[in-house]
Amino acid sequence: MPYLTLAMRRREGRNLTRQRGRVPRERTATTELPRQDVLATAVIGGESILAELDGRDPDSLSLQSRQVLEQVPDAAVWARSFTRSSHISARTFRAQTAPCVLSVAVEGIALACAPDAEQRLVGLLAASIADCQELIPVAGYASHDRIQSPASR
Numbered sequence: 001m002p003y004l005t006l007a008m009r010r011r012e013g014r015n016l017t018r019q020r021g022r023v024p025r026e027r028t029a030t031t032e033l034p035r036q037d038v039l040a041t042a043v044i045g046g047e048s049i050l051a052e053l054d055g056r057d058p059d060s061l062s063l064q065s066r067q068v069l070e071q072v073p074d075a076a077v078w079a080r081s082f083t084r085s086s087h088i089s090a091r092t093f094r095a096q097t098a099p100c101v102l103s104v105a106v107e108g109i110a111l112a113c114a115p116d117a118e119q120r121l122v123g124l125l126a127a128s129i130a131d132c133q134e135l136i137p138v139a140g141y142a143s144h145d146r147i148q149s150p151a152s153r
Contacts, residue, residue, distance in 0.1 A: 042097060043079070049090050
């Protein structure tokens with residue numbers, strides 16, 4: 001079973017209690033609680049794989065990941081407890097987890113009650129393309145050919 005699918009199923013029982021009124025809606029972040037759990041699990045799992053590839057302590061987190069997890073403390077606690085008892089290979093992360101993370105993130109942005117959801121989606125796409133362009137050398141590619149979001153034009 002894919003890593004995040006398992007995470008999504010395990011958190012369902014816990015979130016039923018939250019969704020029955022124990023946590024007011026206004027105290028949640030911009031995505032729904034289940035998405036927060038899944039994305040926090042992905043951040044911790046992805047950092048663990050990067051640490052393994054870089055030869056760092058597997059529990060070390062980048063500054064950006066720590067800042068993200070600080071914004072969703074309940075999801076971070078749950079994700080740490082979930083990832084403590086499981087391991088994912090880099091191959092599985094690339095093939096199964098990363099596409100799932102992208103899907104959950106895009107769906108969360110699209111369904112968010114935010115006036116700038118479309119801009120966020122365009123920004124996410126532009127940033128993802130730029131990341132890929134940095135990681136994958138293409139013959140004849142020049143840095144000025146990068147795709148930019150409409151906001152940065």
